[in-house]
Amino acid sequence: MNPPIDAVDRAILEILRDDARTSLAKIALSVNVSESTAHRRLQSLVARGVIKQFTIVEDAQALGQDTEALISIRIKSESRSNLRSFYRFLVDLPQARHTYFIAGSNDFIVHVAVASARELRDFVSDSISSHPDVASTTTALIFEHGV
Incomplete structure (x- = not known):
């Protein structure tokens, strides 16, 4: 121990x-x-695994990613068996900064960073909402955040 x-x-x-x-x-x-x-x-x-890694915190704006959002995702009830594979799908998206598998009315929250509102719209529409396992999404723009 x-x-x-x-x-x-x-x-x-x-x-x-x-x-x-x-x-x-x-x-x-x-x-x-x-x-x-x-x-x-x-x-x-x-x-002891208390420190998992030493990492950096990127400045999204310095990388040209001026738009950040939290996307809440609910999976279709018939797709519940795909939760883990859907989680991997989200983690592997290049726009995803943080991905959370959560309890509650939604199944996932993804913090994304993109270049513009238009890119965010396209990302949500083309990459998330169109996924066959997704029942619904809600997107909240991030105005400011601390580390």
Whole structure:
């Protein structure tokens, strides 16, 4: 069984959440431990699966994707057996930034980023709504969001 996450581990996680490139020296100084202890703690968090990956956060607008939306999707009742394959379909869409398989009146929510409202309309119509397993979609434009 994995040891519990303590205050030092939580502090390390918070620092890395803000900037995954923070140096070990800066982490150690911030949490008041030696650099070797910070390194050992970080390695332990990775080995235990607490930290799954170090990644980046893209700026959609800098990539020319000025329109972001959340698309809620409900699957047809006769397509319930296809939920997992439909989830993979959504994850593999290049426009999808985040995909969630959820409980409730809808089955999925997909955060997408595209160049324009027209591209969003075409994406929803051509890639999502036209899929044979889809019963309905609802699209909400994102005006702003934080990380």
